[in-house]
Amino acid sequence: MINEPEMHPVTEELNESEILESDGMDSVSEVIPPRPKRRRPRKYKFVAGLLSVLIPGTGHLYLGLLRKGISLIFIILLDIAALLYFSSIGMQINVPLLILLALLIPVLYFYNVFDVLQTSDRILNLLNHNGAKDEDGVDSNLNSASPVSKRRSLVSEPGISFGLLLLFGGALLFLFRQKPVWLQFYIEIYSGVTVAGVLICIGVLLGAREIVQRINKRRGSGNLNIFRIGRFTAVLLLISVGVLQLIDWKDHTENMLLLLKWWPVVPVLWGIEYLLMYFSTRRAGSGTSLAGKKFRLDVGGVISAIVISASVFIVVEQEHYIHLWNRVNLNLTAAAVDYAQATGNKYQKPTLIVPVELKSAKLTIEAINGDILLHRAPVEDIEIVATVWVDQLEGVMAEAISEQSFVEVTEGSNIKITPKGKSYGESGKRQPRIDMDILIPEDRRFNLQVRTMNGGITLQNVEAIKDISLETGNGELILHKVYGDITGKTLNGGVRVRDVQGSVDLSTSGGDMNAWDVIGPLKLSTAVGNVAAVNSGGTADIFSKNGNLTVTEARMKVHAESLNGSINVRSSQIGGDWDIYSAVGDLDLFLPLDGSYSVEGSSGYGDISSDIPELFIDKKTLSGKVGTGEYKLHLEGNSNLNVRKY
Incomplete structure (x- = not known):
C-alpha cells in the first residue's frame, strides 16, 4: 500500500514571525482576490x-x-x-x-x-x-484632479x-x-418697495462677492484666473433700477421713466469696464499679480440684469406704455367704429350710485362714444347719470338698443367706469352715444384717468390727489377750476383751460388751445391751430406747427415756437429766460422798461424795429440790456421782429 503524504496544519505550527518572513502575503493576495470596483x-x-x-x-x-x-x-x-x-x-x-x-x-x-x-x-x-487607462492598466487621471x-x-x-x-x-x-387677505393688501401697498429692496440687495451682494474674489486673486489666494467683464455693469443696473423704484414708491414720482431716456448708459458702462480691465492687464508685467490673468465678457450677467430690469419696468409702469400704445392705435380703432350722433332717440338711464370706499384713490373712465362731464357736488357717493342716443332707428328697435346699453362699474381702490353700448346698424359697428354726467363727492379726491374715442371731456371744480390723465380721439378738452397735475391729448378738438392749480401738459393734432390763470408749468402743443396763454404762473412752453401764438403776462420762463404763424408775447414783468422762434411769421414783443433782462434777437429776411432805448439794432440783429440783465431773452425769426414798450 502506498503511503500518502501527511497533511500538517500549517497555521497551527508556524508562528507569527515565520509567517511574516515567508511569502505569505503573496499567497493571501492570490487566495483573496481584490474587490472589484463598482461601476x-x-x-x-x-x-x-x-x-x-x-x-x-x-x-x-x-x-x-x-x-x-x-x-x-x-x-x-x-x-x-x-x-x-x-x-x-x-x-x-x-x-x-x-x-x-x-x-x-x-x-x-x-x-x-x-x-x-x-x-x-x-x-x-x-x-x-476618466475611464482611460495607461499601459499598466492604471487610471491615467489618478495623478491629476x-x-x-x-x-x-x-x-x-x-x-x-x-x-x-x-x-x-x-x-x-x-x-x-x-x-390670505393680508397678502393681497401687502401686494397692493408694499410690492413696489419689496421689489426695490430685492434688486438693491441682489446688486450689493453680487458686487461685494465680485470685489472679494478680485481681492483674493490679487493676493494669490483665489482659485480662478479669469476676470468677468460686465459684472459691475450688471450690478449698477440692478441697484439703479431698485433705487428708482424705491424713490417712486416713497415720493409717488415717476423716475422709472428715466430708463427710457438713459438706457444707452448700459453699453457705455460696459465699454468703460472693458477698457479699464484691458489696459490694466496690458500694463501688468510678468512679476505682478495680474500676470497670467485672463478676462471674459460676462454676457449672461449683463443680459440677465437687462431682462430683470425690463421686466420690473414693464410690470411697474404698465399704465405709461399702455398709454403710449393707446396713442398709436387710437386713430386705427376710431376709424373702425361707426359713431351715433346726439340726434334721434334720447333715453336717460336711472341714476347709478357707486359706493366710495376708504381705500378708493383712483377713478378710471374708459368710453367709446359720448361726452364725459365730471364735477363735484354735495353727494355722499359717486353718482352717474347716463344719456343714451340712438339714431338711424325708430320705435321699438331704438328702445331695445337703449335697454341693452348700460354703464359697467368696478368698485375698489380703482373705481372703473365703462359704458357698454349695444352695436347696431348694417355693419354691426355703429355705437350708440352714451353721454355721462358724473358727480363726485365734495369731500373726496381721486387720481383721474379718462379716455374716450369720440366725445369731449369736461372737468369742473375737480380736485385730484395728484395726477389727471385725459385722452379723446375726437372732442374738446375743457377744464375749469381743477386741482392736480394734468396731462392730456385730443386728436381732433380744441382745448380750454382756466384756473388750474398744478402743471398742465396738453396737446392736440388739430384745434385751438387757450389757457387762463394756470398756476404751475404750462405746456400746450398743436399741429394745426392757434395757441393762447394768459396769466401763466409757471413756465410757459407753447408750440404750433401751423398757427399763431399769443402769450400774455408770462411771469416765468417762456418757450414759444411756431413753424408757420406769428408770435405775440407781452408781459409787465420778466421773471425767467425767454426762447422764442418763428420760422414763418412776425415776432411782436411788448416788454417792461424797468425789468432786468438782456435781449439777443435776429431776423433772417424781415425788418427789425424797437422803441426801447437800451436795445440797439445792427443790420439783422437786435441786442441790448435793461437793468442788470439777469434774464436772457433769445428771439429768432425770418420775418419782421418788433419790440415795443409795454
Whole structure:
C-alpha cells in the first residue's frame, strides 16, 4: 500500500514571525482576490433628453443632478401657482405681470431641455476621459484632479440657493393656495418697495462677492484666473433700477421713466469696464499679480440684469406704455367704429350710485362714444347719470338698443367706469352715444384717468390727489377750476383751460388751445391751430406747427415756437429766460422798461424795429440790456421782429 503524504496544519505550527518572513502575503493576495470596483451604470443622452421633454426636471434627476432637477420642477409649480393667484384675486389685475408669468413657463421648459442636453455631453465626455487607462492598466487621471472635482467644475448645481428656494418658495406656494387677505393688501401697498429692496440687495451682494474674489486673486489666494467683464455693469443696473423704484414708491414720482431716456448708459458702462480691465492687464508685467490673468465678457450677467430690469419696468409702469400704445392705435380703432350722433332717440338711464370706499384713490373712465362731464357736488357717493342716443332707428328697435346699453362699474381702490353700448346698424359697428354726467363727492379726491374715442371731456371744480390723465380721439378738452397735475391729448378738438392749480401738459393734432390763470408749468402743443396763454404762473412752453401764438403776462420762463404763424408775447414783468422762434411769421414783443433782462434777437429776411432805448439794432440783429440783465431773452425769426414798450 502506498503511503500518502501527511497533511500538517500549517497555521497551527508556524508562528507569527515565520509567517511574516515567508511569502505569505503573496499567497493571501492570490487566495483573496481584490474587490472589484463598482461601476456606475452608463447614462444615455437620448434618455435624459426624452425625460426632459416629457416632464421638465426629470432628465436632470436621471443624470444624478437632484438639486437642479428638483429646482426646475419646483420653480415651474411656483410659477403656475403665482399665475393662478394673480388672475383670481379681486384686486386690479396687472396684465403685463400675468403675461410675464405665462411666458416664464415655456422659457423654463426649453431651458430645461437645452441644459440637460449640454450637461449630458459634459458628463459623458468626463466619464469617457476618466475611464482611460495607461499601459499598466492604471487610471491615467489618478495623478491629476479627482473625477469628482472635475465633474463639479463642469456641471454646476445650486448650493445654498437650493435651500433658500425650498424655504421661501414653499412659503409662497402655501400663501398662494391659502389666499390670505393680508397678502393681497401687502401686494397692493408694499410690492413696489419689496421689489426695490430685492434688486438693491441682489446688486450689493453680487458686487461685494465680485470685489472679494478680485481681492483674493490679487493676493494669490483665489482659485480662478479669469476676470468677468460686465459684472459691475450688471450690478449698477440692478441697484439703479431698485433705487428708482424705491424713490417712486416713497415720493409717488415717476423716475422709472428715466430708463427710457438713459438706457444707452448700459453699453457705455460696459465699454468703460472693458477698457479699464484691458489696459490694466496690458500694463501688468510678468512679476505682478495680474500676470497670467485672463478676462471674459460676462454676457449672461449683463443680459440677465437687462431682462430683470425690463421686466420690473414693464410690470411697474404698465399704465405709461399702455398709454403710449393707446396713442398709436387710437386713430386705427376710431376709424373702425361707426359713431351715433346726439340726434334721434334720447333715453336717460336711472341714476347709478357707486359706493366710495376708504381705500378708493383712483377713478378710471374708459368710453367709446359720448361726452364725459365730471364735477363735484354735495353727494355722499359717486353718482352717474347716463344719456343714451340712438339714431338711424325708430320705435321699438331704438328702445331695445337703449335697454341693452348700460354703464359697467368696478368698485375698489380703482373705481372703473365703462359704458357698454349695444352695436347696431348694417355693419354691426355703429355705437350708440352714451353721454355721462358724473358727480363726485365734495369731500373726496381721486387720481383721474379718462379716455374716450369720440366725445369731449369736461372737468369742473375737480380736485385730484395728484395726477389727471385725459385722452379723446375726437372732442374738446375743457377744464375749469381743477386741482392736480394734468396731462392730456385730443386728436381732433380744441382745448380750454382756466384756473388750474398744478402743471398742465396738453396737446392736440388739430384745434385751438387757450389757457387762463394756470398756476404751475404750462405746456400746450398743436399741429394745426392757434395757441393762447394768459396769466401763466409757471413756465410757459407753447408750440404750433401751423398757427399763431399769443402769450400774455408770462411771469416765468417762456418757450414759444411756431413753424408757420406769428408770435405775440407781452408781459409787465420778466421773471425767467425767454426762447422764442418763428420760422414763418412776425415776432411782436411788448416788454417792461424797468425789468432786468438782456435781449439777443435776429431776423433772417424781415425788418427789425424797437422803441426801447437800451436795445440797439445792427443790420439783422437786435441786442441790448435793461437793468442788470439777469434774464436772457433769445428771439429768432425770418420775418419782421418788433419790440415795443409795454
